[in-house]
Amino acid sequence: MYTFPRPGTHVAAHVMAFYNEPQWCVVGDTFVVGCKWADSIVYGPESFKDNPDTYNPKYNTKYGMYSPHCGLEKLLISWSHDEYLYQFLKHNNAKIPEKGLLMIRYHSFYPWHAGGDYRHLTNEKDEETLKWVLEFNKYDLYTKSEHVPDIKALWPYYENLIEKYIPCGICEF
Numbered sequence: 001m002y003t004f005p006r007p008g009t010h011v012a013a014h015v016m017a018f019y020n021e022p023q024w025c026v027v028g029d030t031f032v033v034g035c036k037w038a039d040s041i042v043y044g045p046e047s048f049k050d051n052p053d054t055y056n057p058k059y060n061t062k063y064g065m066y067s068p069h070c071g072l073e074k075l076l077i078s079w080s081h082d083e084y085l086y087q088f089l090k091h092n093n094a095k096i097p098e099k100g101l102l103m104i105r106y107h108s109f110y111p112w113h114a115g116g117d118y119r120h121l122t123n124e125k126d127e128e129t130l131k132w133v134l135e136f137n138k139y140d141l142y143t144k145s146e147h148v149p150d151i152k153a154l155w156p157y158y159e160n161l162i163e164k165y166i167p168c169g170i171c172e173f
């Protein structure tokens with residue numbers, strides 16, 4: 001039996017890359033498809049020049065295939081380790097509260113939470129999610145230390161958290 005490594009957001013990305021998912025669909029910023037590319041998407045104009053959606057008039061409007069303030073849940077967002085880990089935890093009944101799961105689901109959605117785009121598509125409920133995503137962001141990119149932690153000393157602390165929120169057995173398949 002193979003035991004899935006305990007999930008962390010980027011650990012999920014590494015595992016996806018290991019199983020031959022191309023780099024572009026496991027890490028990097030996520031963005032909405034089905035409407036005009038947001039200005040804040042990093043490397044957007046260069047990345048999207050070969051994407052047929054760029055030239056499809058149905059998707060080149062402010063709202064594209066969406067209605068105003070339809071909410072994050074209705075948006076089709078580019079595939080990434082965010083969505084993979086969110087679906088993995090949700091379908092395995094992880095005990096992480098909904099706001100924590102949404103924090104995982106949207107943490108790479110930088111054009112939204114850092115760029116300020118897509119506010120014409122999000123709604124009031126999403127403002128609450130935004131607060132938690134921004135809280136998580138303090139510990140995301142560019143916050144890693146060069147100091148290698150003492151894994152053995154830290155393990156009991158993290159093991160308790162794992163047992164509480166991701167009970168033993170759900171990660172085995």
Ligand SMILES: [Fe+2]
Nearest residue numbers: 009010081107
């Ligand atoms: Fe991540």
